[in-house]
Amino acid sequence: MKRAFNVVQADLNQTLKPLGLRMVTYSALVLIVDNPGLRQSQLAAALDVERANLVVIVDELERRDLISRDRVPSDRRAYALNPTPAGRHLYERALEAVRGHEARMLNGMEEETKQVVIRAMSRIRRGSEGGSRGG
Amino acid sequence: MKRAFNVVQADLNQTLKPLGLRMVTYSALVLIVDNPGLRQSQLAAALDVERANLVVIVDELERRDLISRDRVPSDRRAYALNPTPAGRHLYERALEAVRGHEARMLNGMEEETKQVVIRAMSRIRRGSEGGSRGG
DNA sequence: TATTGTTATACTCTATAACTATA
DNA sequence: TATAGTTATAGAGTATAACAATA
Numbered sequence: 001m002k003r004a005f006n007v008v009q010a011d012l013n014q015t016l017k018p019l020g021l022r023m024v025t026y027s028a029l030v031l032i033v034d035n036p037g038l039r040q041s042q043l044a045a046a047l048d049v050e051r052a053n054l055v056v057i058v059d060e061l062e063r064r065d066l067i068s069r070d071r072v073p074s075d076r077r078a079y080a081l082n083p084t085p086a087g088r089h090l091y092e093r094a095l096e097a098v099r100g101h102e103a104r105m106l107n108g109m110e111e112e113t114k115q116v117v118i119r120a121m122s123r124i125r126r127g128s129e130g131g132s133r134g135g
Numbered sequence: 136m137k138r139a140f141n142v143v144q145a146d147l148n149q150t151l152k153p154l155g156l157r158m159v160t161y162s163a164l165v166l167i168v169d170n171p172g173l174r175q176s177q178l179a180a181a182l183d184v185e186r187a188n189l190v191v192i193v194d195e196l197e198r199r200d201l202i203s204r205d206r207v208p209s210d211r212r213a214y215a216l217n218p219t220p221a222g223r224h225l226y227e228r229a230l231e232a233v234r235g236h237e238a239r240m241l242n243g244m245e246e247e248t249k250q251v252v253i254r255a256m257s258r259i260r261r262g263s264e265g266g267s268r269g270g
Numbered sequence: 271t272a273t274t275g276t277t278a279t280a281c282t283c284t285a286t287a288a289c290t291a292t293a
Numbered sequence: 294t295a296t297a298g299t300t301a302t303a304g305a306g307t308a309t310a311a312c313a314a315t316a
Contacts, residue, residue, distance in 0.1 A: 002158075003183060004256040005140045007263040023137075024306095041274060048138060050308060055276060077274040077315045105259055116251045121139040124240055128142040159283095176297060185285065190299060212292045212297040273316070284305075293296070 008105055015101040019094055020064065024049070026094055028057055029083070032067050033091045037080045039072070066090055143240055150236040154229055155199065159184070161229055163192055164218070167202050168226045172215045174207070201225055 009023060016026050024047065031046055032038055038046075044054040058081065061067045066087035069079040083091065106114060144158060151161050159182065166181055167173055173181075179189040193216065196202045201222035204214040218226065241249060 001140055001143060001256055004259040005136055006183065007260055008136060011263070039274080048141065049306095051275070052277080052309080053307065058275095075274085075316070079275075105262065107262060109255065109258070113251055113255055116248055117255045120244065120248055120252045121136055123244070124139040125142055127240065127242060128146070174297080184283095186298070187286080187300080188284065210293075210297080212290095214298075271316100274314085275312105276314105277310100277312080279310085280308085282305100282307075284303100286303085287301090289300075290298085291296100292298100293294100 011104060012098070012101050015097050016094060019090060019097065021090075021094060024057055025060060026098070028054075029061060029066060029087060029091055029094065032061075032081045033083045033088055036082045039078045039080060041078070043081060061087070146239060147233070147236050150232050151229065154225060154232065156225075156229060160192055160195060161233070163189075164196060164201060164222060164226055164229065167196075167216045168218045168223055171217045174213045174215060176213070178216060196222070 012023050012026075016022060021029065027047055028043060031043055040054055040058060041051055043058075044051045047054065049057070058067070058069070062069055064086075065084055068082050068084055070082055072078045072080050147158050147161075151157060156164065162182055163178060166178055175189055175193060176186055178193075179186045182189065184192070193202070193204070197204055199221075200219055203217050203219055205217055207213045207215050
C-alpha cells in the first residue's frame, strides 16, 4: 500500500507541477472551490493537516491570487476562504490534468474493481473514527 | 488513499512501538530474516530507500543485536545482513502483533475484497516500472 | 476560558554530493 | 573507472508550544 501510494503521489505531483501545484495545494484548492467560504480550521480538519501547517499552504494559494482570505463579520477571529476567478480557472485545468493522472494509474482497470478499492479505502479510513457501528 | 494509508501507518507504528520497531525497521527485519545474507544495497532497493538512509536503519537493528553485519569474503566492499537469534525472536513477536493490526484494519472485510485490493495495489505499483506490456 | 490564526521551532523523512575501500 | 557502504547536509513534511485577537 505504501509503495502504491508512493507511485500515485509521485505521478500526481508530476502531473500538477506544470500548474504550480502540489498534492496538498491541489486538494486545498479543490475544497475551497467546492466549498467557498470555508474557514482555515475547517480546511485543516478536512485535509487532516495541523492549522499551523495549513497557514503556509493558504499563504501560497493567496500569494498566487488563487484564493482570498476574507474576514468573517460574525466571527472576527476567522477567515473565510474564497476562490478568485484565477483560482477557479486553475481548478478546472487541474481537474482535467488529474483525470489524465487517474487514467494512468488505473490504466484499464475494471469499473467494479475501482469501486471495490474505493469502498475498502473509505472503510479503512472510517475505521479509525472511534465508534463501533458496523458498516 | 492517502488518508487510508495514514490510518494504517499510524496503527502499525502503534502496534510495533512496544517492540521498539517502526514500519521501516520492521520491514527491514522481515526481509533480513526471510532473506539471510542480503546485502545493504539489495535491502535498500527492496525497501525503496536510499542506501545512505538505510545505513541508520541497519545501524539501529545492529545496535539492538537483532542483526549482524558480516563481511562478504568474495566482495570485501559489501556486508551480508543476517538475523541474530534475538532478531528471529523479535521477528516472530512482530509478525504476531502485525496479524492483530491487519485484523483491525481489515476488520471483517471479505476475503475476496482483500484480494481485489491487493491485486489493484500491486498493479498500481508495477505500473510505474516503465515498459508498456499490458497486464 | 476557549478558539482562530499565527510564529517559531524541533523532529522525522528523504534526497544529494562527496568520501573510503574495495573491485 | 565503477560499486558498497558511509558521512554530512539540505530540503521537505509534520508536530507542538506559545502568542495576539477575538469570542
